[in-house]
Amino acid sequence: xxxxxxxxxxxxxxxxxxxxxxxxxxxxxxxxxxxxxxxxxxxxxxxxxxxxxxxxxxxxxxxxxxxxxxxxxxxxxxxxxxxxxxxxxxxxxxxxxxxxxxxxxxxxxxxxxxxxxxxxxxxxxxxxxxxxxxxxxxxxxxxxxx
Numbered sequence: 001x002x003x004x005x006x007x008x009x010x011x012x013x014x015x016x017x018x019x020x021x022x023x024x025x026x027x028x029x030x031x032x033x034x035x036x037x038x039x040x041x042x043x044x045x046x047x048x049x050x051x052x053x054x055x056x057x058x059x060x061x062x063x064x065x066x067x068x069x070x071x072x073x074x075x076x077x078x079x080x081x082x083x084x085x086x087x088x089x090x091x092x093x094x095x096x097x098x099x100x101x102x103x104x105x106x107x108x109x110x111x112x113x114x115x116x117x118x119x120x121x122x123x124x125x126x127x128x129x130x131x132x133x134x135x136x137x138x139x140x141x142x143x144x145x146x
Contacts, residue, residue, distance in 0.1 A: 048078040056094035
């Protein structure tokens with residue numbers, strides 16, 4: 001057994017006499033790589049709380065429901081960690097957006113004779129929610145977002 005120097009994370013890993021890494025060395029490499037990633041992670045609250053929920057709505061409307069669970073990984077990764085449960089807000093926003101999209105599509109199909117009225121009500125509700133979000137951000141002194 002000999003020790004060799006790994007340039008990427010500057011930790012040593014154990015190699016056998018044939019120059020192949022052992023499972024212990026591979027485990028150390030993966031653990032140190034994740035520690036490095038966690039230390040140098042950049043929080044992106046705008047992407048986590050706006051972009052990923054919008055992507056979840058698009059994925060749901062496309063009918064790719066399996067990918068909804070996959071979207072939780074970047075949501076967790078990009079959410080701010082000063083408040084550990086903020087990622088649940090992104091999940092709630094995604095669920096609310098999916099409901100809004102399906103209700104709107106159902107209303108447009110059901111009342112196709114009043115498509116202008118349905119479209120105005122559907123978009124107007126989204127506008128009211130956006131205005132309430134702006135008022136909420138102003139109340140909390142722009143803590144999350146722009």
